[in-house]
Amino acid sequence: MGETAARPLRADAERSVRLILEAAERLLSRDPGASMEQIAAEAGVSRTTIHRRFAHRQALTDALALSAARQLAQAVDDGRPATAPPLVALHRITANVLEVKGAWTYALSLPATPDSEAATLHATMAERCITVLDRARAAGLIDASADLHWLQRVYYALLGETLHGNPADDEADPDALAARVVETFLHGAGVRG
Template identity: 55%
Template structure:
């Protein structure tokens, strides 16, 4: 995680320091989601650490928000990767990617709504996720999950918009007991997409 918010070569954080940083970022997401103008002091209080601890890790509020965005981007990448979109059957992968992406976008809504910082690692991750999505949609079209004449660029844009709207429909972070709710949202997103762009036989009449 350290490389996502530190510029230049740095030694890895110790385990306790890593936990402190994660606690600060988690608190920042929670506090800023409720109050976007919240101060570093309010974030420190929510994280249960001293204000000086936050300032020692993040020189400015902007640096903290950049780190938060980078951390959430990394979680999003891992969520997409864990669905194995390049090898899992396309329809299964589409549902799994959607559910995984929704979990991150709901839990890290403030961070995911920020403009991506000018960070090469973040840019690389966004490019990789885009490439995986494009490959998944090509596989889905080849398998007949999507129509043969589907415009894949447009399909991807619609898909992203559906995920955004689904995530916006939730106001609370995803907890351990919310798996069924997220799966239901994912099903709604994929079903809506495929009813518009699905190939013949994707849905029973």
């Protein structure tokens, strides 16, 4: 992938890469067929700058996917999946993930190239999800006989619906949304008693 993977960048180069990636996210979310030149214009950089940083469009989308995956992995890690009390970890991770996924919808929709750093990060995040669910089960928050891999899929579906579900839902606070997701995940729609 161009210079971004080859060696550390100077501060001004890092800033231009960040601007390009943020502009690519905004523009490609609206127009997935946008050209490199349109992305450069959106970022406020020259065509030569974008081509110097990313040799071709695939290099740009790979960098976009990797940047988003890194941010998402950091969001999961910040929730302390292995050390925080399970309910706290589940809530914190959910809020963090909703915030990152909301900001990087296009980038996180890109399939990770097999054996890439992004694919490794996604696999690690899946493992951390199972860790939190296993700890929640051990704490009695989840039934002892529950299939954790099935619950992981349900949790992911709740996250997806929260981000892309009802456009009329005006609740945007990640903590409030996380509380709703965790409550639904742990208790469903059954009668409280």
